[in-house]
Amino acid sequence: MKIRVGFGYDVHQLAEGEEFWLGGIKLTHRKGCIAHSDGDVLIHAICDALLGAANMRDIGYHFPDTSNDFKNIDSKILLKETVGLIAEKGFTIGNIDATIALQEPKIKPIIPEMQKVLSDVMGIELEDLAIKATTTEKLGFVGTEDGIAAYATVLIQK
Structure with missing residues (x-):
């Protein structure tokens, strides 16, 4: 068995009046992400x-924001x-560990729903997807609520 690890990071600017999608769920909040797509930083x-672990470049290469x-x-x-692309190379997902950095709104209560939605989309067991949330203690663009960031580490196997 061959195993590989990948790391992903995404950030989006937050603005009033925009829709706010996170972990495949539409949130109600005064701000949302400015983006070409729906701006779901966790999914991105x-x-x-996943693409990095499979040595398949990045999300912008496969799904350009110019299209x-x-x-x-x-x-x-x-x-x-994306799951289909890595499957074409013979990879399956072992597990995913992700962190969302966001000052507001508090999302810990909806993390189980995010895990359910995303594990269903990827066809993986719920226990193979960890999602955590943190603030930046009011520091930086996350702390001032100007943006949101997400980090993900994955293990894939062939």
Whole structure:
């Protein structure tokens, strides 16, 4: 068995009046992500980690923000396609560990729902997807609520 590890990171600017998608779920909040797609930083970080682990470049290479094909696209579609891309190379997902850095809103209560939605999209067991949330103690662009960031580490196997 061959195993590989990948790391993904994504960030989006937050602005009032934008939709806020996170972990495949639409949140109600005064701010949302400015993005070409739906701006789901968690999904984007997971996609980058999976693609990196399979040595398949990054999310922007496969789903460029210069293409109208991906304008306002549901990131769950991108995630499903990413899982398909790594499967074409013979890889399956071992596990995923992700962290969301966000000052507001507090998302810990909806993490189980995010895990369910994303594990269903990827076709993995719920226990193979860890999602955590943190603030930056009001420091940096996350702390001032100007942006959101997500990090993901994945293990894939062939």
